[in-house]
Structure formats: C-alpha cells, structure tokens
Amino acid sequence: MSAPIPSPPAVPFLGHINTIDKDLPIRSLDLLARQYGEIYQLNVLGQKKIFANSYALQNELSDEKRFLKKVSGGLNEVRNAAGDGLFTARVPEEKNWYIAHHLLMPCFSASSVYGMTNDMMDIISQLVLKWERFGPKAVIDPSIDFTRLTLDAISLCAMSYRYGTSPRSAVEAMALIEDLHPFAVAMVDFLIESGKRADRPNIVRSMMTSTNAKYEEDQRILAQLVNEILDDHRANPPEKPDILSTMINGRDKETGLGLSDENIKHNLLTFLIAGHETTSGMLTFTTYYLLKNPEAMRKLREEIDTKIGDRPATVHDVNKLPYLLAVMRESMRLGPTAPARSVAPLEDTVIGGKYLVEKGTSIIINTYNAHRDPKVWGEDAEVFRPERMLDGKFEALPPNAWQPFGYGMRGCIGRPFAWQEAQLALITVLQRFDLVMHDPTYELQLKQTLTIKPHNFYIHALPRKTKPRLFAGFSTSASLHRELSNTQDPPSAVVTSETAKLQPMYVLYGSNTGNSESFAQRIASDAPVHGFRASMGTLDSAFSHLPQDGPLIIVTASYEGEPADNAAHFVEWLTNLQGDHALAAVKFAVFGCGNRDWQKTYQRIPRLIDNTLAQRGATRLTDRGESDAGGADFFEAFDAWEKTLWEKLSKAYSTTESADAGGLSVKMVSSSMSRAEALRQKDAALGTVIDNRVLTSPNAPTKRHIEFALPEGMTYRAGDYLAILPLNPERTVRRALARFGLSAEQEIELSSGGPTSLPVNKPVHIFAIFSGYVELSQPATMREIDILLKAKNSEASAEGLSELARDYKEKVFERRLSVLDILEEYPDIDLPLSTFLQMLPSMRIRQYSISSSPLWNPQHVTLTISVIDAPAISGRTEPFLGVASTYLAALRPGNKVQLSVRASNAAFHPPNDLTVPLVMFCAGSGLAPMRGFLQERAMQKQAGREVAKSLLFFGCRSPKEDYLYGDAELREWSEMGVVDVRPAFSRSSDDSEGCRYVQDRVRHDKPDVVRAFLMGGKFYVCGASKIASGVKQVLVEFFKETRNLDDEGALATFEKVMNGRYATDIFE
Template sequence: MLCLSCSLSTPMSVPIPQPPTLPFLGNVTALDPELPLHSFMLLAKTYGEIYQLDLLGRTICVVNSYALVNEVSDETRFQKRAVGPIKQVRNLVGDGLFTAQPEEPNWGIAHRLLMPAFGTLAVKGMMEEMRDITSQLILKWARFGPDTIIDPSKDFTRVALDTIASCSMSHRLNSFYEAQQPEFTVAMADFLTESGFRANRPAIVQAIMSKTNAKYEADMKKMRDLAKRIVATRKAHPIPKHDLLDTMLNSRDPKTGKTMSAESIAQNLLTFLIAGHETSSGMMTFMVYYLLKNPDEMRKLQAEIDDVLGGRAVQYEDFGKLAYLTATMRETLRLAPTAPIRVTTPLEDTTLGNGRYAIKKGAIISVQAWPMHRDPAVWGDDAEEFRPQRMMDGKFEALPPNAWQPFGFGVRACIGRAFAWQEVTLVMATIIQNFDLTLVDPGYTLQIKQTLTVKPKGLKIRATPRSGVNLYASYGVGSGLRTRQLPSIVEDVSGPPMYVFYGSNTGTSEAFAQRIAGEAASYGFRASIGTLDSAMGKLVPDGPLVIITASFEGQPADNATAFMDWLRTMIKPGQFNGVRYAVFGCGNSDWVASFQRIPTLYDQLLEQGGATRLVARGVGDAGGSTLFQAFEKWNVGLWETLVEPSLAHFFLGV
C-alpha cells in the first residue's frame, strides 16, 4: 500500500513498502505500545531499508539502512523535527534544547549560551565532583557485600542523576542516602512512558482518561517543583561557581544580547536533569550486560585497567591510555544506542536511495539507530556480535561518515556528549578496577525497557571486591591543565605585537588563546586577543599571528563565520606576504568527516595567500584525553620557535 501523505510518485521512483492497515487505526497495532523498538526491529527485518506507517492518520517514513541514514543526515536537505512522543514531552519542557522546533528562537539562545558549559575544558574541571559521586556508588557496593543482589540500572540512575545535578547546578540530591529511587526519576519514567502512549492515542480517548491525565499532571508538577527548588536555592544562596545554572541565570546570548527567560531556564534545567542522566545510566547498564555475557572481553578490559592504573585512582590523563575501555564504550553504543530514534524532515520534495524513493517536503522520517548500527554493509556479517576490537586500531576512524550515531546528529546532536563520555569512563573504569561482577542469573538474556530511551530490564548482578583492592582509599583528584614556569626571556613588555585570535563555541579554544596571550609578556610580546571575526583586515606582518579554533559540524564557530567568508574572498597569491602565523585546531575525532576541517582550511588559505607558517598546525582531539597534552606540546614548540635567534631578531630585535 502506498500512502501519498509521505511519498511522491516520480518516473524513477518505486512505492515505499507499508504493512497492511486497519480502518481508522492504520498501522497502530503493528507497534508494541510497551516496547516499540522491538516492533521497529521486526518491521525492518520484514520490509528492509525503508517502509512507512500510518499511525492514526499520521504517516511516518522509517529508514533503517546505513545508506539511507547517511543520506538523511545531510543538513542542507533535512532538519530535525519534534513530533510524536517528543512533541508530547514539550508538555513539560517546551522549547528546551532537546524538544525545540528548528524555527523557535529560544533554541538558538540556549544553545549558544550553554555550549561552553559542556565544552571539553569545562567538563574536565568537573572531575572532582564526578569522582565524589562515583565514590558513593563504589562504597555502597562494597559495604553491602558480595551477596547483595544489585539492580545496576537503579544505581546507575542514582549516580548519573546526582552527577548532572552536582556538576551543572551545584545541587546535591544525595540519591545514595535514600532507600527508594529518587522521586524525580520515578515521576520522570512514568511521564516519559505516558508521553509515548499519548503520541499514538486518539484525542477523544485521551480526554476521557481522567485518572491517567491526573497522574500525568502530578508527575510534571513533581519535576517542576524540583526545578523551582534548585533555582530558588541558587537565588537565595548565590555561589561564585560559574556552572550551567549560573550561565542560565546571569549570561547574555553573544549573538542577540538576550537573556534566557525564567520559563526557558526552568525548561532547560529539566531537560538537562532528564537527558543528562537517563541516557548515561542506560549506557552503563548495557555495558555491564555485554561484558558479563562476553567474559573474555571483560578480562581484557580488566587487564588494561590494571595495567594503566596500577591500583591508583583513575585520572583524566589516563583516559587516552584506556583504549580498550573506549572501544568497549563505542561498541556498547553501537549495539545499544540508548536514544534509538531521531526524527527529521526534508526541506523540499526529494528522493532517497539514488532516486528510488520519492519523499514529500515536510514528510516525517524516523531514523532508526538500532538497525542502522547493525547494517552488514558497514559492520560485516558479525554485526550482531559484541566485539570491541572493531572500534580499535584505526577501524573506528575509518568508518564511513555517519555510520555511528548514538548521540544524534548535526547541529542538534547531544550537547552533553563530552560530559557523558567522561562520566561513563570514570564510573566504569572505577567499577571494573575494584569489583568482579557476576550475573545473578547466568541464563539472563537481554530484555529491554523503553520510555523515550531504552535500558536493560530485569538485569541483576553481584559485585565482589577484588582481592588486594583498598576500596576505602581516598579518591584523589587529577591535576588540571598546569601552567608551566615561564622563563623571563625579555622583561620589556613594550615589544612587538602578537595577534591571538580564536573561534570558539564551547570555550576550549578561547581558553587556549587566553593562555597564549597571558604568556606573551614573558617572551617580550604585547599580545592582543579577540574572536576571529574581529580579525578581518588585521592580518599584518608586524607580529606573529596565532589562531586557535575548532570545527563545529564542519563549519566555523559562531564567532568565526564572518572571518572565514572574508578570508575566502580576500585570498590571492601574495595577499599576506610577510605574515607569520600558527594554527592550533581543536576537535573530536569521533566526527570523522569534519574533524579539523576548519583549522586545516585556515592553515591552507593563509599559506596560499603568501603567509609563512611558524610551526606545523597543532591537532587537539577531545575524543580522548590527549587534547590538553597536544596543546602543551604545540605551545612549547611555538614559543621555542618564536625565541629562536633568527625570529627573535626579526620580531624582538634581540
């Protein structure tokens, strides 16, 4: 059956498959209301890479293969749309970061304001608080003993909720000191489940479900009350910490000059409390399941952790050395992305699959991560197997673009990705270092509980402290980015200028730029610092030019877009003769297609214009833990080059 509300007919197109329908109901009965993911997986096996469903008159097109998901990941043709269950969640969080429609201005304001709060540098500074919450989980398991049956999903919910509240809002929920699950998480789970049901319920039926509606409103009130309490506490007792909540309350959008409204603050606070713990707790629970069902992988991971840590507490600097842990996390998210569905819509009438499937402008396209992450065309015939090795030794970096999408995609991808990655790395490394885990039921097979996210259902484990491990040792805090003792090469700070410009959305590139500008006087330079957009027309040869910038989905930072346009139009041979420059690029290698695109382009354009490169372009990767070490090494090389006799004479006259 062809449903014209989703598809077009073109000379080259073929009908999009659809299951048989029922009068008035369409394909509603094809989806299990308790576990729609299971139904979507079965339908994918039956109908292949694409099919469509009529859900009470609302038609959705479902794509499952890598080829089609890659195609709808083109943001010049498709954009995110909040529909179905996500639209129902707007009853609580309105136009928050996760649920806003593309045309709503509050999303842009919140996104620009809050990106720096979850940048790599800001998240690195949260290690101490993350470790504190992690220690509460470790000590609970140790004190309850090896005979205690543990529901890891519940304890991971506690650790993730307390972590996001403490790190981003400086608010203590103290979930580990309560016998029951936190009231917020119970209300949230019921609210999300009911939101899913409401999306496929006729309005007339919904209207007469008075008890269900009353429970729904009560759950929302409980969550709103917590948000109000957190904001009221901060206003009554301000703190000097510049965290997420402080940003929402006191900062202005750099583009519009607007502040976040009280309503938007409450909505986004709830968004982070929900999204900031639900997906992380699910990921950790799935990871425990896959490791316990694959004991060889658990042994390899435990051996790596023992070898790297040697019995001490994990530090941030260790993350980049835990290659098997990183691979295990990536493989867990391949097989079990906790946010299994995203929705997009075409901006114009278009086709998919080399013209095979014609799609109308505005059609609802459901992108299914679970079947896409199992596509044999990308992952091979063993795609159903848990095999972390497929993510190691350059294989992850060699994946085709958009083949791994557990954090969503594009400009609307998860803003808290770095936060979640650091949190899960810390928690799982600490657990596996300190405990031997076993299944209560060795025959347990994976069952799933679904709200808007998914997590294992009914998984029970025991945690036995490992021999020789001191679980009561203090949990030290890793050192931060240390400032080197700088030589006072030239005390006179009336020397030549140095121009330091940055392009930064998350704050990391800006912090590195400030570091260089702050050191300049010790080397005899008078540094000025500004955004790249402020650099237009200021590329002059009387002092070194330093650019620190990143790519954001392959595009310049918000405060570097105009400079990129200017540079491209200005570039011609000899345009920048005499300019000496250095570029350091920040980025995340998980985004293979766009990694270092903008820093590389700046480097190439300046060279094409006749400028002289001082040092090789620096490459900082926030996908591991080597970003800060890479900057340190590049920064040392930059200053060594600038004080090298020939350049020192050129710039400093010494």
C-alpha cells in the first residue's frame, strides 16, 4: 500500500503559491526539505509538483528507462526565446534536439575544447589586466566580472565573435565597471521574469502590461544579438571552423538533415545563456568558498605555485592539479548553479519504495539538498571540505551522488568547455592575485534566475609580490554603519605635510566583537603624538606582503582557539610560511585579547602569530602582551603594554613625542535653523522590529522577546547570532551634553591626523556622536585616569583622582565607574571635548543568540534577552542601564535597526540526523538558542518526520516569575513529544524536585542524561561561565562514577568521548 506524500498546509484556490519565495525559490525549497524530509508535494495553481530531496530519490529518478526530463515551470517560459534549443526542447516530440545533439556533441569533446585554449586565455588575460589596473582598493563584484569573462569566452570560442565586454583600455575598463553588455542585462531580466511568470495565473499575467512589454523587449534584445552573430558569421566566416560553423554547415550522419535557421538561433541563444551563466556562477561560488576557508585557499595556491609557477597555465597543467579538481567538485556540490531539474515518469510508478506517482507528474529533483544528504556526505555535509573529493573518495561515491551538470542524455553538453574555462581562470587569477573579502563577516547570500549565484559578494584583488598595501575593509563594528554601494571608505585621517614626515607604522587587527579593533584604533590614534604616521587595517589585508619600512603592530584575539573572521587568511598564510629568514626585514609587536573561560585555547592565536613571526626571522620589538576580557585588568593590561610599546619604539626609531601632533580637533559649527534629519536609507543591514514584549513578571529581572524582519537576502540557521549596533541610552547622552555645556542641536566638525572611527571633515550633530559612535558607559582605565590627572583641575579633584588610581580595582573597575561618571563627580576637571572623544572607545556591536528557526519563518528572527536595569554600583542614584539591552528594550514595532546575522561555531547547530536527541543546559536568556533548536525540531515533527525526544535543563527563579515560554511553546512542545523539560527553580525548588540550580537537576536526573548519551545525544550549554563549569563538573562526575575513574582520568575521558558532541556558548 502506498504512503501519502507529505504536503504543507495550502490556501484554497491558490494552493501553495505563497509558500515559495518569488525572488529566491531555492531558499524556500531548502527549508521545506529540512522540515519535511526527503519528499514533499506542492500544488501550484492546480498543478501537482513533487520535490525529491535525498540522494536515494535522486539516484532512483536518474533511471532514464523510467523517467525523462520534463520542461515545465520557468524553463517552459524560457522557450519563449530559446524554443527547441538543446536545453528547452521537448523530447521525444521535437526532433531538432536529436539533430543538434548528434552534431554538437563532438564539438564539446576534450580534443575540441582543447583547441579553444588560446581564445580562453585571451579573454582571461583581459580580466587580469582589468583587476591589475583597478588596483587593490577597488571593490570587485566577482559575479559581474566572471559574467563578462564567460560571456566573452563562449562568444569567441564557439562563435568567433567579439563584442567588447572585456576592456582593451583603462578608459574602457572604467566605463564597464558597473555596466554589463545589454544582452547580459536583458538575459538576467528575461530569466527572472520567466521564473515568475510560471507561477502566475493567466488572468494576472494578462493584466501586467508594463511587465509584459519589458519581457518582450528583453526577448527582442536577445534575438537582436543572435541575429547579429549569425549574420556576421555568414558574412565573415572564420578561418578556423567553430561550433557555429558546425550548426550552419553540419549534417546529421543518421538522417542527413541539418539545422534550420530558427533552430540555429535557438541553440545560439541557449549557448549564450547556459554557456556563461552557469560557469560564472561556478567561478563565483568557488571564489567564495576559498575565501571562507583559508586552509583550502592555501593548499590550492601552494599546488599552483609548485606545479605551474608564474608561467601561463595550459590544458596539460590542469590534470596535474588534483586539489584544484577537488575544490571545484566540492564547490559545485555545495553551490550547484543549476540547483534543480525536473523529470516525469513514463508510466505510473512507485518511488522511494512507497510513494505512488502518476504518469507525467512533475518531479523536481532538488540537487541543492541531495548534495547535502548526510547519508552520503556525512554530518559535516554543510561544510566545504575538498578532501572528501580526493584520493579516490570521489570515484567511490555511490552512483549519481554528484550531479551539478544534470544527468544522462539531457545533461549539460558544454560541461568540458565550462570545466576547462573555470580551471584556467582560477589558476590564472590565483597566480596573479591575493584575494580578500571586502566584508570579512559576509555570509553567503543567493541570487536566483534559473541558476543561483552568490549575491552581494565583493572582493579585493591584491597583486601578488608587491609592496605593502593595507586597507581596513569592513570592520566588525563599523561594517553595520556602511553601505555596500559606497565603494570608497570615508576619510579617517588627513595626511598633512607635517604628518607625512613622520615614521610609517602599520597597525593590524583581527577582531569579531570589536575589542581588538578598539585597541588597534587606540594605538593608531596615539601614533602621531609619538612621532609615527599609522596605517590601519585588518590582518587579512596584509597577508603575504608584510611591511618592512616601519613597525608592524598586531592586536588580535582568539575565538575558541580560532582566528577572527578578518584574520583567518593571515594566520593560514603565516603558519605555512617556510624559511627561517623569510621575514627578516619585518619588525613587530603583538598584543592578544582573550577570555580565560576558554582556558585550553586562551591566547592561542596571538601566541601563534608572535612565535611564528619570530621563527621566520622577524624582529620582536617588545614582549607579547595579553589581556583577559573576563578579568578585572582587561584595559589596564593593554594600557601597560602600550606604554612599554611606545618606549621601545621611540628608542628603536629615534622618534620624539609631540603633544600636539595628530590629535583630534573639534570646531564648533553654527546650527542650522532647520532640524530636519537626513533619512536613513535601507541597506543590507537594516531590519524592522515586528514585536517586542516582556516575558517575565514585574518582580523578576526583565527578559524580553523581540522579533525582527530581516533585510532582503539575509538568512540564518538555528544557533546563529544576531549582531546589533546599538545606541547609547538617551539619559546617558544628555548627561554627556550637560557636562560639556552643549546643546543637542550643536554641530561640530572633527578632523584628525591619525585614523579614527569618528566621522571627520563634515558637520555632525554632537548628539549623534555621543549616541552612536562612542561607548559612554565603559569603565575608565588607568590610562584615562592618568589623562584626567594631567588635565587642569583643583587640588581636591587631583587628590580624588589619585585615590581612584591607587585603589583602581575596587573603586573604578568593580564599580564600573566611567570617564563620564568621574567628570560628573569632579566637575572642575577642565577636559577639552576633543580629549574626551579621543579617550572613549568606539561603539561595539553586541551579539545575541537567535532564539528562532528559519523553518518557523525564514524572513524573521527572534531574540530572547535580559534587560540590564539595576542599581548602579558606581554609587549614582540612577540605575545602571546596559547599552544594548536598554536600546533593544525601547524599540517599538516598525523601528529600523542596524543588524547582521553572524554564524556561530559550526558545532553549535542541531544535527541533521533527527534521531539524535539534544541534551541542553541553560539558564535565563541562555534559553535563546535552545528555543531555536526546539522550534526547528517541532516544525519537523509537525511535518510528519520522526524526531528524537530531547532533554532541556533550564534554570530560572520560579514558575510564576521567569519560566520563559513555560506556559506557551515549552508546554506545547512537551505535549508533542519533542522535548522533556527539567526546570531548576532557584526560589521555588519544591517545584523542581528539590533542585535549585541546573547542575543540581542534572545530577538528580543522571539516568536520563546517561540514557541520552548512550543514544548518541549531542550536548549543548548556553549561559554564564558558572553554569558551564557546573554542568561540566557534574558530567565529568558521571564518567568518574560509571567507569570507576579518578578525577584526572574522568576529565580526560570526558574530553575524548564528548569531542564533537559537546558545544558551549558562554557569555557574561
């Protein structure tokens, strides 16, 4: 007996038409596959469509004795222009397909494509020339440039036609940087509209007159170029016959028939579309995955450098590059540019062993998801790992597991052409350039026509073996301020005739959260005072070409033992650099930020960089410094190290200090009579508040649930972070205004002789600067107290400041006394506004764990946050307000917020295998990611999938005060059998089996925890370090008791057997 195919809830008459994202259908199909599993069914305008998402079904549906390609949906609409071309022909009905297939298959044989090598290299050299002319600061959209490349290549190689999309001069290059050939623009618009038309009722389509007119105009542009190419070819036949020559003159050996002019045009257009659109996508995906995986990039470059060197690549070279082949195969696995194909059964049949499908029914093979099937590719199927394609592993894959080019007789005829072109292009680009991301935090976004490509993905191309070039790229904190359309960084420093004479210095940072960047900014800003002219950039901006004409100062952090996003390529390059004297001309100093909660990996990256630079011959200017973000002396450790740094640099470079050099200056600007504010444009980081509500009773510390609509194109996974760029509380801003006697409407103009994160050289409201550019509430450092002591002040104030300095930890750090607090306590301190602004650190982003799943709503995310509004330990009568939580708490539906999704640690996501139970430990707002995990499992359970029951250990005060979601989702999911909740109520332990804290409840429920472990469960901890250490201690005890081990043996066993099964997300 057959089983019903699962299907989402439908809307009467419309069916599931609103279930699919019109702009990015693959995103909706992917989420439905994750929810419903290997198969589901949709009803689109009365047409039944079945979606097959697993390897097993992809393999079964590749049997051409049972199934044939079906031209339907958007592909059927493409027939409006491409007719019975190879890609869109209906087979077996349309006989021209057989003639074209027989004629053109030999044209794409290995030997034929080999003969096109010189033309391919001609076009590739034009791309390289363009990137070299534009220089390392140019912001490149590789999708656009690879589209130009591949369109030129297919035109020249297949049709002997040039139409100038590759620049022959710098002037041409400038003109073409933003503009594609009209054909390419019309083609993209035509493909997008074809996809949308397929899902519109005929009556709706007929009323869209302007859209229809544009669609017809696009077809006219496409036909115009095809006619031009064909006419030119006939009027000026090439000396060497090409593919178009075969279409014009060839005759099918079986039938003796040739191709009609109409069919030639259809196939010309097919080659122009398919021959460049998919290859440009392949190149862009591969560039993205290499830049996100520095180790793979390093291995590939090493292979190219070793086996080819600097000479131009040939076809004979590509067979000697197994890692390049593996990289491309893995890239095409994760980013198949043609993400789905449609087939139909020739007769009524059963698929998957239980699903009855009627003859002719559309079955869409979702290659995008089949390529991620953990049964074939493992639990790390989402991870880019070229090694899975090496050493015979690719050849050992089960049949039909890898299908980025389709399958069988309707598979991509131009695969050898595309493959060779992409190989030669990648080799040449990596020989000539170091590629870096424009935004190191970028996570893959997709754009879809009939194919998919990375969207909003930008890079810099730095010519290899050049002088040092630094550019800041997107900083982790400033990136949310900036629009991608602004390709020029705003000026942060003015190089005057005086600063130009100063000793060059290079300050590099690796930072995700902004601490290291803030310290680097401090050094760069202080540099002119000490006789240096600083350039500031990310570590990745300087990999492979370290500066030698000045000191190199590095401030960087470790994130669970891994480098920051904007330092990964630098670390990969440095650790693989060979030669004891490779960096003999470099002089450096390193300061590391870290957190001792990650004891095993504390300072790993700063230590690695410091040691490796010295081992490769670089000269250490001063000992490596370090600070613990969780300790009391985080800022003081940096202050002390920076003081020593300047002393050492002064001696090493014979510089002198100048109190006035390079400082920040402030000029008051008369206020305009108008108070109109400039409207903030929507950009890629602008989200909208949908809901903001309190979850707790009035007696408990406030927890809030906030829902945001994400900007277009932004995606997330359960377990990811939402990074928020907050504003200081208005109360704090007005305190600062009052202290300096300023009106909120006062405009100022800042200028600076060194790098600064403040807006310079333009009028800005001081209220805006205090609100959004600086941290006003951060505890003052010893360095800042020393600055205040040097300012003009009374004897009583000087004594008070000296007392703060003598007992800094107790009277400043532990009370969280800010510079503003001190200035208010000692009002006679005469501190210039410029000095105050220069003392303050830049506003940092705050990361919050997302508490929702995209299966619930792919366009929305929720946060579950604690609001900090507590008695001020500084001694002020007003309560202390947390910067970000106060900002978030005040948001109202409709408010716009600058935000960005940040990927969490790869281990902190629910496993693909739904039979693996989750064991989760958290307290308070640490519930956030666990709620996202459970919501995802609940959606999958509702879709009819078998889901293992999970265990949730959750700590809070009491059932009535702060049992977050206890009477809502947690109860609902418990009743569904998704989760078994084990609360620990610290103020109502009688309601939680006598257990007050999470670790107590874990110990009490040991048999259930052990049972989940034996079932292969995966463990997650989210919360403060006390919770993490307490839970770990109890779990180690379990190993000690059950295996009769001593303390050391139990800990070692825990770390061994829990490797890959125990993920933590610790915050304070």
